[in-house]
Amino acid sequence: MRVIKTIRELRAWRKGRKDVAFVPTMGNLHDGHMALIKAAKARADAVVVSIFVNRLQFGQGEDFDAYPRTLKADSEKLEAAGVSVLFAPDDEELYPRGGQECHVEPSTLQNELCGIYRPGHFRGVATVVLKLFNIVQPDIACFGKKDYQQLTIIRQMVEDLNLNVMIVPVDIGRADDGLALSSRNGYLSAEERQRAPQLFRAISGVVKALEKGTTQYADLEKAATKRLTDLGWKVDYLEIRRSEDLQQARPGDKNLIVLAAAYMGKTRLIDNLEVTLPSR
Amino acid sequence: MRVIKTIRELRAWRKGRKDVAFVPTMGNLHDGHMALIKAAKARADAVVVSIFVNRLQFGQGEDFDAYPRTLKADSEKLEAAGVSVLFAPDDEELYPRGGQECHVEPSTLQNELCGIYRPGHFRGVATVVLKLFNIVQPDIACFGKKDYQQLTIIRQMVEDLNLNVMIVPVDIGRADDGLALSSRNGYLSAEERQRAPQLFRAISGVVKALEKGTTQYADLEKAATKRLTDLGWKVDYLEIRRSEDLQQARPGDKNLIVLAAAYMGKTRLIDNLEVTLPSR
16 A cells, blocks of 8 residues: 655556545544445545545534544554555645635535534535545545535535546444444543434434334424433434435425434534335 | 537547647637637647536626627637537536536635626636536646636636646737737727727836836826726726736735726726836
């Protein structure tokens, strides 16, 4: 595995190479990331993984400085997984002037769900992903469904800006008790970690009700939110949406997704579950 | 010359080809465009010219519908000039949903100079240029200095978004009497056409004063604006800026540019002249 720090060296490596798959990450790799890498390896000759903690997508008061940086351990995992290139630029390589003058402004979906609580976050994500796409020039790129809103916004960006990249969505990796794998799980105390699967159970409950044919979306959302609140969570949102584009779900929609973001103590966790209802 | 209407066919043509130069246009080609094409041909094996009147960069009340569409005559000129591909997508090919969800948001320079009078214009320009870049995937792209603010914004976009395209600026083409070549010159009456070089003469006068060492920029701007106004022009702006980034010029700056936009009757014309002052 080559470790590449500069855009120039990455471009030189890329030249003349075919079939490159790309997995952008912020490092602190867990099994969820490894599933992305496996999906990438299955689809291309060469896999590039980037590790870059992107200042642009962290809001004020968020955990940019505290975000776990574990390059040595990550590097060993990637080597063992048969990755071709680890692209690990520093801040100055991607933001030589300290920030960006020019941004990608995603669709208005950026201002909903997580976007309400993290203003500017998806703009920062879309901008850095486009930069990385332009540097790596991948044929395909793998994104986890855990960040489902991010995945949707990236898909819309690819379509709207005519990027020649195939986006491959990869299922959420979960611990045995159902908790979605996330770097931020490392912030949880032992006691919080034990209670954390309540979030998954709450959205699973909503999925079961949907599968039984309930179309009272607002009631389901309210009840599940109350259940979590009673268990001590601070819920940012718990919503039923259309999985295709994350627009408001209407009775009759068959492809739905239940998404939630909530605080367990000081740690903000997100999770979601897709559900496809049978045609009746 | 191949005439290509779809993204799919353009991508198929592009595959495996090296050294592609690109000239994006809105058609109605004049000698200014032909100079861009000449510059492109000198630098690459294959030249792609696009003709697309981009709805996104026209404001309300602007001349989108009236904009001259002369595809047959343009096509003959391009053929004669040895262009490889004319890419002429229709509206639906580039905006299949009627518009864009996701945009490129250029630097704050988009809100100055022409941006004050054409809100959203440079966002529309940057977005379509990025789309076209992603479709054509050129190695180099030629832009005229006549739209100097556009050139600067595209350069910043390329740098900020890490696009792998070399931007080649091409000098303004002028009629014998100094008038900058522009599709919009076609809107002028015979009498207006005769007076139109007054704009070029006004900015030339400012350049001469700068070359003599004057650093009273505001006075120069005011005097030239008054001269034009007295001649019957409605001046949007006439400003001295730094040519490198179009930021405010300060005494001591050596690389300057005088830019102006003004109405001759109902026709809005723009022009500019760069000046490099000797170090003293």
